[in-house]
Amino acid sequence: MAAKPKLYYFCGRGRMEAIRWLLAAAGVEFEEEFIETREQFEKIQKAGHLLFGQVPLVEIDGMMLTQTRAILGYLAAKYNLYGKDLKERARIDMYTDGTSDLMLMILATPFSSPTNKEGSYATIVQKAKTRYFPAFEKVLKDHGEDFLVGNAFSWADVQLFEAILMVEELDAGVLSGFPQLKAFKARVGNMPNIKKFLQPGSQRKPPADDHYVKVVRDVLQF
Structure with missing residues (x-):
């Protein structure tokens, strides 16, 4: 039996969370080694x-x-979540780049000045409602299919689902004007592997708290 993938990162979301989600969606078990000290980081380096x-x-x-995009692309291809041809892959890349832009704004905010956080989150929700979610609402409405690309579940769907959940943590009613995305969320959320990863006790990580931010700052020395 092949060894389980092993993930080296902090005990929090960060750039690794999309990788955790993709592995979970593919039904792949993985191990984690959490980096908690500068010494651990330097040893790996x-x-x-x-x-x-x-x-x-x-x-x-x-x-x-290394490199998040390269890791995600490899996993998506390995586990047949990357479309059936180059055109589908290009669309998947386009959609995942869009959701990555949105999610990285959320992930970066805990590291900003405490006085700016509330305003930053409000701006992110506004951008989700006016720039990102309308685009995906239109994609789903225009082709009338269950998933974003080729009517087959792909990396793009995993990442859009993750992005929706992250924005809902900031504004629970953010999908109120997006019926296609509401239906999409329900559809993907009922898939067995996704449902399993949403359960308490899974390897899904919570939003960043002060302890996580401190560990990351101490390890990376910034």
Whole structure:
């Protein structure tokens, strides 16, 4: 039996959470090693595993992969969540880049000045409602299919679902004007692997708290 993928990151969402989601959606079990000290980080770095001196790091198929986009692309292709041809892959890339832009704004905010956080989250919700969610609402409405690309579940659907949940943590009613996205969320949320990852006790991580922010700052020294 092949070894489980091993994820090296902090015990929090960050850039690794999309990777956790994609593995969970594919039904793949994975192990995690949480980085909690500068010494741990430097040990991994000195071993030559961090090509550009940063995490996420994923050990899989005899490789030590870094760079979030490269890891996600490999996993999507490996587990048949990356479309059936180049045109579908291009659309998946386009959609995942869009949701990544939205999610990274949320992930970065806990590291900003405390006085700016509330305003930053309000701005993010506004951008979700006026820029990102209308685009995906239109995609789903125009083609009338269950999923974003080729009427088949893909990486793009996993990441859109994750993005929706993240924005709903900031504004529970954010989907009130988006019936297609509401239906999409219900549809994806009922898929067995997704439903399992949503259960308490899964490897899904909570939003960043002060302890997580402190650990990351201490380890990365910024």
